[in-house]
Amino acid sequence: SQTIHQWPATLVQPVGSPLSLECTVEGTSNPNLYWYRQAAGRGLQLLFYSVGIGQISSEVPQNLSASRPQDRQFILSSKKLLLSDSGFYLCAWSSGYGSNQPQHFGDGTRLSIL
Amino acid sequence: EDQVTQSPEALRLQEGESSSLNCSYTVSGLRGLFWYRQDPGKGPEFLFTLYSAGEEKEKERLKATLTKKESFLHITAPKPEDSATYLCAVYADSSYKLIFGSGTRLLVRP
Numbered sequence: 321s322q323t324i325h326q327w328p329a330t331l332v333q334p335v336g337s338p339l340s341l342e343c344t345v346e347g348t349s350n351p352n353l354y355w356y357r358q359a360a361g362r363g364l365q366l367l368f369y370s371v372g373i374g375q376i377s378s379e380v381p382q383n384l385s386a387s388r389p390q391d392r393q394f395i396l397s398s399k400k401l402l403l404s405d406s407g408f409y410l411c412a413w414s415s416g417y418g419s420n421q422p423q424h425f426g427d428g429t430r431l432s433i434l
Numbered sequence: 435e436d437q438v439t440q441s442p443e444a445l446r447l448q449e450g451e452s453s454s455l456n457c458s459y460t461v462s463g464l465r466g467l468f469w470y471r472q473d474p475g476k477g478p479e480f481l482f483t484l485y486s487a488g489e490e491k492e493k494e495r496l497k498a499t500l501t502k503k504e505s506f507l508h509i510t511a512p513k514p515e516d517s518a519t520y521l522c523a524v525y526a527d528s529s530y531k532l533i534f535g536s537g538t539r540l541l542v543r544p
Contacts, residue, residue: 326477363521363534364478379531410477420466420485420525423532425477 322347326411326426334434339384339398341429343411346392351413353394354423355386358408370394406433436461436526440535447542450511455520455538458504463527467505469498470521472537478521512542 323346333339345351352371356364366379368386376386383402387395394411408430412423437460447453459467466485470478482491484500491498495516497508507520523534 363536364523366531369531412477420483422466422468422480422483424480425470427477428475430475 322413322424324411324413324424324426326409326429328429329427330430330432332432332434333401335403336400339396339401339405339431341396341409341411341431343394343396343426344392345394345413348413348415349391351392351415353388354412354414355394355396356410356412356425358410358428360408364410368396401433403433406431436524436529436533438522438524438533438535440520440522440538442538443536444539445541447509447512447540449513449542449544452508452510452512454509455507455540456504457507457522457535459522459524459533460503461524461526461528461533465525465527467500468523468525468532469505469507470523472519472521481520509540512540514542514544516540517542 326343354369355367357367358364368378370376370388373388373391384398408428410425410428412425414421414423439458441456466483468483469481471481472478482498487500487502489500495510499506519537519539521537523532
């Protein structure tokens with residue numbers, strides 16, 4: 321069966337520090353991968369999606385970037401964190417982008433910026 | 435503009451008190467509607483996919499139904515462990531991405 325792993329589960333970082341969140345998927349090949357941010361009491365905001373290695377599409381201009389160095393690895397990064405980057409970050413995968421397949425989520429990373 | 439609206443925002447039930455959550459959508463060409471359950475501090479857990487009006491899916495005490503304008507998540511004789519936030523999301527012809535509602539927070543008291 322397929323599984324998705326995100327780490328770390330929680331992270332506290334000072335303003336201006338770099339960021340690297342990692343997500344890996346097991347049990348499937350060529351997944352479509354997604355990064356979301358979820359604000360408290362609100363819906364999920366899509367940040368980045370990828371349909372293949374090295375292929376990244378950005379949804380919202382921001383202080384963050386994403387990379388996909390391997391088929392089942394997705395990384396969310398920042399060179400300098402802002403206070404507004406605080407939030408709950410979720411990685412997800414699906415078996416086909418743009419089709420009607422469900423997305424499956426990891427357990428998220430709670431990021432707090434001080 | 436594609437839109438997904440969930441109601442109510444919050445719902446409190448006594449154990450055993452059945453009820454329904456609503457997800458109304460305004461999209462061009464529905465390709466799929468998805469229900470998720472999210473526990474505090476966790477990622478959403480996939481529950482159901484519905485593709486066409488009239489379709490129904492069931493899982494334990496949950497039953498999801500779909501019409502041309504909305505979906506209902508019926509909870510029969512809920513238990514405290516059913517307490518969670520339930521999210522609805524849609525794929526549409528007019529949008530390449532999953533559009534989420536803001537969720538319904540369900541609390542079931544013993």
